[in-house]
Amino acid sequence: xxxxxxxxxxxxxxxxxxxxxxxxxxxxxxxxxxxxxxxxxxxxxxxxxxxxxxxxxxxxxxxxxxxxxxxxxxxxxxxxxxxxxxxxxxxxxxxxxxxxxxxxxxxxxxxxx
Amino acid sequence: xxxxxxxxxxxxxxxxxxxxxxxxxxxxxxxxxxxxxxxxxxxxxxxxxxxxxxxxxxxxxxxxxxxxxxxxxxxxxxxxxxxxxxxxxxxxxxxxxxxxxxxxxxxxxxx
Numbered sequence: 470x471x472x473x474x475x476x477x478x479x480x481x482x483x484x485x486x487x488x489x490x491x492x493x494x495x496x497x498x499x500x501x502x503x504x505x506x507x508x509x510x511x512x513x514x515x516x517x518x519x520x521x522x523x524x525x526x527x528x529x530x531x532x533x534x535x536x537x538x539x540x541x542x543x544x545x546x547x548x549x550x551x552x553x554x555x556x557x558x559x560x561x562x563x564x565x566x567x568x569x570x571x572x573x574x575x576x577x578x579x580x581x582x
Numbered sequence: 583x584x585x586x587x588x589x590x591x592x593x594x595x596x597x598x599x600x601x602x603x604x605x606x607x608x609x610x611x612x613x614x615x616x617x618x619x620x621x622x623x624x625x626x627x628x629x630x631x632x633x634x635x636x637x638x639x640x641x642x643x644x645x646x647x648x649x650x651x652x653x654x655x656x657x658x659x660x661x662x663x664x665x666x667x668x669x670x671x672x673x674x675x676x677x678x679x680x681x682x683x684x685x686x687x688x689x690x691x692x693x
Contacts, residue, residue: 512684560679567638572625
């Protein structure tokens with residue numbers, strides 16, 4: 470049972486436009502969410518997070534939105550740059566299991582110049 | 583650079599063998615997590631240690647074991663290796679927060 474899902478395996482966007490990456494979760498106990506970016510041959514890099522007491526968190530070009538009633542979060546990248554091309558994972562820590570992260574399957578973002 | 587180091591970067595071994603993967607967490611981080619990334623399973627949590635003690639266990643096979651030493655580095659031991667164990671193995675460390683910082687991974691190939 471996938472508790473965190475990213476239904477779009479890939480996304481292609483033109484440089485300068487907005488990239489929107491989506492993530493859905495089923496476990497209503499999740500109260501914190503993280504986005505990681507991963508380049509080939511590297512480990513995931515922490516990007517941005519959001520607590521369930523907020524519905525938006527912004528850091529530069531990156532904004533994460535959380536809709537608790539829909540159990541949905543999204544990552545917006547504006548403007549998108551070619552260097553943003555990577556695989557993006559959403560993840561949620563399990564408070565009952567040492568805060569281990571449950572990851573979505575990832576979305577490969579390609580930003581075209 | 584996350585501050586988490588993992589060795590070796592690549593490992594090629596035969597079925598039935600045993601290997602040890604090593605991880606050094608960020609300075610001051612007491613928690614170490616191990617994850618496996620295979621093509622069909624995504625990133626899966628294996629096991630967590632906190633200050634030398636096992637804290638949480640995921641879908642870790644009985645053939646796999648880990649430990650965390652007094653200097654806080656951790657080792658993941660994989661034995662009786664099978665072809666299906668070929669994967670990327672990541673270690674992550676954390677202070678008292680939800681954010682985990684990942685190492686560059688060890689790519690294990692079992693032939």
